[in-house]
Structure formats: C-alpha cells, structure tokens
Amino acid sequence: MAKVGMYGGKFLIIHQGHVSTMIRASTMVEELHIILTHDEDYEREFYFNGTTMKPIPYHQRLRWWNELTKDLPHVKVHAVAEKQTGEFYDWEKGAVGIKAAIGKEIDVVFSSEHAYGDHFEKLYPSAKHVVLDAERRTYPISATQIREEGAMKHWAIIPHVVQPYFVRTVVVVGTESAGKSTLVKNLANLYNTSYVEEYGRKFYDHIGAEIAIESDFPKIAFEHKYHETEQAKRANKLLFIDTEANVTQYFSWAYLGYEQPVLDQVAALQNYDLWLFLEPDVKWVDDGTRLFGEQTIRERNNDYLKAILDRQNITYHSISGNYHERLEQAIELVDEILEEKLYGETNE
Numbered sequence: 612m613a614k615v616g617m618y619g620g621k622f623l624i625i626h627q628g629h630v631s632t633m634i635r636a637s638t639m640v641e642e643l644h645i646i647l648t649h650d651e652d653y654e655r656e657f658y659f660n661g662t663t664m665k666p667i668p669y670h671q672r673l674r675w676w677n678e679l680t681k682d683l684p685h686v687k688v689h690a691v692a693e694k695q696t697g698e699f700y701d702w703e704k705g706a707v708g709i710k711a712a713i714g715k716e717i718d719v720v721f722s723s724e725h726a727y728g729d730h731f732e733k734l735y736p737s738a739k740h741v742v743l744d745a746e747r748r749t750y751p752i753s754a755t756q757i758r759e760e761g762a763m764k765h766w767a768i769i770p771h772v773v774q775p776y777f778v779r780t781v782v783v784v785g786t787e788s789a790g791k792s793t794l795v796k797n798l799a800n801l802y803n804t805s806y807v808e809e810y811g812r813k814f815y816d817h818i819g820a821e822i823a824i825e826s827d828f829p830k831i832a833f834e835h836k837y838h839e840t841e842q843a844k845r846a847n848k849l850l851f852i853d854t855e856a857n858v859t860q861y862f863s864w865a866y867l868g869y870e871q872p873v874l875d876q877v878a879a880l881q882n883y884d885l886w887l888f889l890e891p892d893v894k895w896v897d898d899g900t901r902l903f904g905e906q907t908i909r910e911r912n913n914d915y916l917k918a919i920l921d922r923q924n925i926t927y928h929s930i931s932g933n934y935h936e937r938l939e940q941a942i943e944l945v946d947e948i949l950e951e952k953l954y955g956e957t958n959e
C-alpha cells in the first residue's frame with residue numbers, strides 16, 4: 612500500500628462527491644492528507660460573486676472536514692493559505708504551501724480530474740496521480756452548481772455535518788395562548804422536518820413548581836439554545852422554533868416584574884431567518900398554567916413584547932386571523948424562505 616496520499620481542493624462547498632472520494636482514497640494509502648486551500652478575497656470575487664450563497668470561511672470548511680474524518684485517525688486535515696494574484700489559479704505557488712504542510716514525500720495525489728494530471732506530473736514528479744470517479748457517477752454534482760442553485764435544491768448531497776449550516780430557521784413568537792406551539796408542530800409536520808418546543812413550559816412541568824424565580828429564565832434561555840442546536844442536526848432544510856430569548860425576556864417581565872440583561876445578551880446572538888409574530892386574536896385557552904386571559908391585558912402584553920423586538924431591531928411578520936388563515940400566511944412566508952426569495956442564503 613502506498614504510504615502518503617494527498618487530496619486537495621477548495622471545497623466550496625463540501626458535498627458528498629468530495630466525501631466519497633476522500634473515503635475511497637483513505638482506503639488506498641497509509642495516511643491521507645486533505646488539503647483545504649483558501650484565499651477568502653479570491654473566493655469572494657471568483658466563486659461567490661453572482662451566486663445567492665454567502666462566502667464560507669475556511670475555518671468552517673476545515674471544521675466540516677474534521678468532523679467528517681473524526682473516525683479515520685490516519686486522515687489528516689490541513690488548511691493552506693494561497694494568496695492569488697489573478698483570476699487563474701497558480702498551481703506552482705499552491706504546491707509550495709501544500710508540500711510544507713504535509714512535510715514529507717507525497718506518493719499519491721488523488722483527484723477526480725484527468726485534466727489535473729499535467730500539473731501534478733510537474734509539481735509532484737515522484738507521485739502517482741490517481742483519478743477517482745472522473746465521471747462523477749456516485750454523485751453527479753459540482754460545488755459550482757450548488758453555489759449557483761443553492762443548498763436547498765441539493766439537500767440530499769450535502770453531508771450531514773454541513774446541513775445544519777444551511778438550515779433555515781423559522782421562529783414563532785407571541786404572548787400566551789397565541790397558538791405558537793400548535794403552529795410550530797403543524798409547520799414541522801407539513802414540511803417534514805424537526806422543531807424545538809418552548810422549553811419554559813417543560814422546565815416548570817419537570818420541577819413541578821408554579822413559582823417563577825429570577826434564575827429560571829437564563830436557564831430556560833440556555834437550554835432552549837441547546838435544543839435548537841440538536842434539532843438543527845435533524846432538520847430537513849427548515850427548523851421551526853417555538854419562542855426564543857426575547858420571549859423569555861418578556862416572561863421575566865410578566866412574571867417577575869423586571870427584565871434581565873443576560874436575556875438581551877442571549878437574544879443578541881440569535882440570527883433566525885424568519886420571525887412569525889402571532890397576534891393574540893385567537894381565543895385564550897386556559898391550560899392551567901396561564902395567567903393573563905383578560906383581553907386588555909393580552910393586548911398590553913402583546914405591545915410589550917413588540918417593544919422588546921423593536922428595541923432589538925428585529926423584523927417580524929405579524930400573523931393574525933383564524934387558525935386556517937394563520938397557517939396559510941405562515942406557509943406563504945416559509946415557501947419564500949425555501950425558494951430563497953425572502954433573504955437569500957444567509958448564514959451565521
């Protein structure tokens with residue numbers, strides 16, 4: 612078996628074609644070095660310009676390769692900076708950094724392009740060029756196509772560790788008994804994906820307490836974030852989320868009579884793709900835990916929550932009417948997100 616193999620690329624974005632080549636190559640050498648070459652200015656101009664996708668930082672790509680190879684200890688991942696000066700890639704310059712990163716003789720260079728043979732013969736004269744799946748039979752896709760057409764259209768060939776980065780998040784907010792949890796579950800089932808329940812409710816059910824104390828609210832906000840991360844891993848393009856840190860802030864005010872700066876700090880880290888604000892114009896349902904059933908109080912609370920969102924410069928879509936009308940309004944907005952019309956592809 613050959614000793615040292617190299618498999619290089621920009622991996623903008625990593626797709627299953629790259630993963631299958633990496634796995635095949637990893638069975639053919641004693642150690643495989645994945646080289647991620649990067650020049651973010653060049654990539655912005657020549658790879659992302661004119662696409663709906665935002666540039667992907669190289670440390671994010673490196674992290675994906677780390678996750679994808681975590682059970683393959685003989686596969687090493689390196690990032691190699693390659694400052695480009697013109698439109699065309701300088702192979703010679705690139706090879707200097709690659710050889711330095713690997714630090715030993717390279718026996719095999721893997722790619723899926725016969726066309727790279729001439730470069731590799733010149734730059735790595737003692738190495739063999741092994742071309743894997745040149746016809747791209749396993750995954751007939753290119754990263755260029757994904758950048759141009761968007762990740763949503765090619766979801767099935769986006770590796771599972773990469774998918775959460777592209778998941779579109781839809782958060783549903785509102786005061787008590789505005790229909791949040793029903794809408795969130797309906798939307799998740801309708802779009803065949805995962806959702807995050809309001810954690811505050813579970814928190815109080817779990818401890819069996821009715822009295823709220825100050826420290827409950829940061830705990831609720833933190834735990835809610837954990838569930839968002841976990842459910843994003845299971846999401847099919849979309850993740851529906853019931854409440855977030857501003858609603859927790861509102862509940863702190865409603866139950867304790869004051870807000871907590873830590874909840875604003877959590878809220879400042881949030882970056883949802885779509886905010887649906889449910890107006891309190893459906894019947895108030897007393898589920899045994901709710902306190903604010905009188906309509907004037909519901910409206911006062913509603914104004915307070917909106918003021919919190921305005922203060923945070925959040926653009927939300929107001930959803931009102933009966934349950935059918937609410938669902939249809941939500942679907943229309945979610946479809947725009949899926950079609951990447953509303954905000955385009957936005958990432959962290």
Ligand SMILES: NC(=O)c1ccc[n+]([C@@H]2O[C@H](COP(=O)([O-])OP(=O)(O)OC[C@H]3O[C@@H](n4cnc5c(N)ncnc54)[C@H](O)[C@@H]3O)[C@@H](O)[C@H]2O)c1
Nearest residue numbers: 619620621622628632648702705706722723724747750752
């Ligand atoms: N200078 C060097 O010596 C050297 C050597 C190797 C790689 N590189 C870097 O890699 C780049 C060349 O690779 P690229 O631009 O094609 O990178 P890329 O990130 O688009 O692709 C990386 C590799 O995956 C293969 N691939 C793409 N789609 C595939 C699919 N559907 N199925 C199977 N395999 C697939 C590509 O052919 C390539 O071999 C260079 O621009 C450079 O950044 C440099």
